[in-house]
Amino acid sequence: MITRDDVLALDAADPLAHFRDRFHIPDARVIYLDGNSLGMPPKRTLERLTEVYQEDWATGLIRSWDHWVDLPQRVGDALAPLIGAHPGEVVLHDNTTLNVYQLVHAAIGMRPDRTVIAISEDDFPTDRYVVDGIADALGYSVQRGFGRLDDVAVVVRSVIDYRTAELVDVAAETARAHADGALVVWDLSHAAGAIDIDLHACGAQLAIGCSYKFLNGGPGAPAWSYVASELHDVIRQPIWGWFATKDQFAMGPVFEPRPDIARLLLGTPSILALTAAEVGISLSAEAGMAAIHAKGSALTALAIDLADQLGMTTPTPRDPARRGNHVAIEHPYAKAVVQALHERDILFDFREPNIIRAGCSPLTTRFIDVYDGLQAIAAWTA
Numbered sequence: 001m002i003t004r005d006d007v008l009a010l011d012a013a014d015p016l017a018h019f020r021d022r023f024h025i026p027d028a029r030v031i032y033l034d035g036n037s038l039g040m041p042p043k044r045t046l047e048r049l050t051e052v053y054q055e056d057w058a059t060g061l062i063r064s065w066d067h068w069v070d071l072p073q074r075v076g077d078a079l080a081p082l083i084g085a086h087p088g089e090v091v092l093h094d095n096t097t098l099n100v101y102q103l104v105h106a107a108i109g110m111r112p113d114r115t116v117i118a119i120s121e122d123d124f125p126t127d128r129y130v131v132d133g134i135a136d137a138l139g140y141s142v143q144r145g146f147g148r149l150d151d152v153a154v155v156v157r158s159v160i161d162y163r164t165a166e167l168v169d170v171a172a173e174t175a176r177a178h179a180d181g182a183l184v185v186w187d188l189s190h191a192a193g194a195i196d197i198d199l200h201a202c203g204a205q206l207a208i209g210c211s212y213k214f215l216n217g218g219p220g221a222p223a224w225s226y227v228a229s230e231l232h233d234v235i236r237q238p239i240w241g242w243f244a245t246k247d248q249f250a251m252g253p254v255f256e257p258r259p260d261i262a263r264l265l266l267g268t269p270s271i272l273a274l275t276a277a278e279v280g281i282s283l284s285a286e287a288g289m290a291a292i293h294a295k296g297s298a299l300t301a302l303a304i305d306l307a308d309q310l311g312m313t314t315p316t317p318r319d320p321a322r323r324g325n326h327v328a329i330e331h332p333y334a335k336a337v338v339q340a341l342h343e344r345d346i347l348f349d350f351r352e353p354n355i356i357r358a359g360c361s362p363l364t365t366r367f368i369d370v371y372d373g374l375q376a377i378a379a380w381t382a
């Protein structure tokens with residue numbers, strides 16, 4: 001039987017507990033278990049946004065583009081070690097949906113002899129819709145699931161299931177796809193800043209993700225793309241914008257893709273959004289992904305143990321090596337529970353058809369939040 005005092009002792013022993021002070025907490029009574037949808041605001045973000053506003057924009061005016069122009073790549077370099085990428089392999093821009101679109105196009109361009117794209121029927125909607133849209137436009141077919149891949153050009157796949165938090169064996173599944181001649185675009189939206197993943201060690205060559213969840217980059221923070229350096233020369237992407245062309249300010253007559261990761265850029269990047277993303281990423285870098293992952297596993301283990309104790313069912317894997325940083329609780333009135341608890345400042349989220357997601361964001365979530373949050377679900381039910 002886990003008691004409230006047991007859980008308070010976990011917080012007291014937590015080596016990352018002090019990171020919570022680096023975030024703006026609006027009201028100490030709020031129980032926030034939705035950092036897997038939108039991370040909390042770092043205090044430094046407001047300071048940096050003010051600095052960029054006053055010093056760069058208001059004072060520097062147009063001159064500030066001299067150091068703004070490569071911010072998408074610089075923030076990419078800051079993110080790279082958190083996901084096992086090398087400098088020059090990650091760039092931040094636009095949103096995840098657009099990044100999926102670009103990398104799927106880039107991948108199918110490298111497999112011109114094949115016309116099938118594989119994706120799970122349970123994957124996040126935007127990934128499925130983008131894949132369906134590309135297939136529709138090009139006359140390709142979409143395979144639901146990953147059984148046979150020997151005629152598949154590209155696999156599009158989330159590393160962590162947005163509903164159940166199940167974590168795929170990225171190394172094994174990348175190797176299987178490559179052995180069958182398929183490329184893989186991995187979606188790390190629920191993995192970046194949550195789990196300690198090494199894309200190079202997994203053999204992954206293409207990946208995308210967002211920075212507003214576990215990376216605490218802020219609402220609408222730019223997404224990121226990773227392309228292993230051996231593919232930089234060969235990938236082509238469908239949106240030819242001036243930020244992706246060689247010698248951008250020559251204003252030349254034709255588009256010539258840059259030789260590096262910046263060939264994925266489009267037009268003028270959002271400097272304020274990149275500034276906020278940079279701060280969030282820097283906090284994860286400071287804490288270190290091994291420590292973040294370890295705390296995430298401990299938080300989700302507590303949530304699963306409490307769910308068992310309170311008679312709740314969860315489809316989230318019990319093996320910590322197979323789960324990300326949220327726990328799904330099945331509940332017949334999941335939607336009503338989530339809405340009622342929101343009114344009491346206890347913030348979970350709901351996912352169709354019957355899932356309450358308890359997001360455990362290691363830099364801000366306390367063990368006591370998990371305890372009190374799950375007790376609140378149980379009390380509503382009783």
Ligand SMILES: Cc1ncc(COP(=O)(O)O)c(C=O)c1O
Nearest residue numbers: 095096097124126158162189210
């Ligand atoms: C796995 C996954 N992919 C993509 C997205 C969202 O894409 P976008 O950033 O374009 O809204 C989400 C959002 O929750 C997600 O969970």
